Amino acid sequence: xxxxxxxxxVSKRTLQGLVExxxxxxxxxxxxxxxxxxxxxxxxxxxNQFIYRACSVADAEIPMETIGTALLGSEKYQxxxxxxxxxxxxxxxxxxxxVVARKEKEK
Amino acid sequence: xxxxxxxxxxxxxxLFFIGVFGFITRRNLIAMLISVELVLNAVDINFAxxxxxxxxxxFEGFFMTLFSIGVSAAESAVAIAxxxxxxxxxxxxxxxxxxxxxx
Numbered sequence: 774x775x776x777x778x779x780x781x782x783v784s785k786r787t788l789q790g791l792v793e794x795x796x797x798x799x800x801x802x803x804x805x806x807x808x809x810x811x812x813x814x815x816x817x818x819x820x821n822q823f824i825y826r827a828c829s830v831a832d833a834e835i836p837m838e839t840i841g842t843a844l845l846g847s848e849k850y851q852x853x854x855x856x857x858x859x860x861x862x863x864x865x866x867x868x869x870x871x872v873v874a875r876k877e878k879e880k
Numbered sequence: 881x882x883x884x885x886x887x888x889x890x891x892x893x894x895l896f897f898i899g900v901f902g903f904i905t906r907r908n909l910i911a912m913l914i915s916v917e918l919v920l921n922a923v924d925i926n927f928a929x930x931x932x933x934x935x936x937x938x939f940e941g942f943f944m945t946l947f948s949i950g951v952s953a954a955e956s957a958v959a960i961a962x963x964x965x966x967x968x969x970x971x972x973x974x975x976x977x978x979x980x981x982x983x
Contacts, residue, residue, distance in 0.1 A: 803904035811897040859950045866954035870961035
């Protein structure tokens with residue numbers, strides 16, 4: 774959603790005809806790195822026997838009520854403190870972003 | 881018809897490497913930011929799938945995912961503010977225009 778706010782800051786005329794020209798050697802290097810990484814991860818994932826043995830545990834449906842009490846409870850393993858902290862943290866990040874991106878008034 | 885759990889890991893790996901490819905290839909700052917968001921989303925899917933697979937009674941993976949989504953939203957806001965300032969000072973949205981502190 775922040776992208777919509779950023780795009781509104783630019784006028785429509787400057788956005789006409791702006792096409793990024795990708796450099797060929799860079800695309801090739803990126804493609805090689807991506808394919809090598811993907812093959813490594815896929816091979817390790819599919820040859821690994823750990824997942825098939827761990828799958829034998831029957832999984833039960835977790836009711837939404839337990840997740841809710843865990844998020845807002847204050848027992849030993851419950852998450853009310855990170856929840857309140859992340860709300861203050863998001864507020865600080867939004868205010869910081871607005872302060873950094875302000876238009877300076879010409880004195 | 882249950883989706884096999886390996887499908888989630890393959891999806892997460894695909895998204896991760898598509899994000900890495902976009903980050904390496906593109907030179908526009910906002911396109912690089914979008915690619916980083918793809919990488920973060922892939923990691924979130926991985927956390928949630930592993931928690932459901934390995935640890936059915938516990939919730940640590942789920943809450944790690946929730947807070948990771950919140951933190952990536954916050955760093956998106958800060959990154960857009962920084963990109964707007966870079967554009968104001970360097971008058972370009974290419975990442976190779978920032979070369980004041982280049983070694």
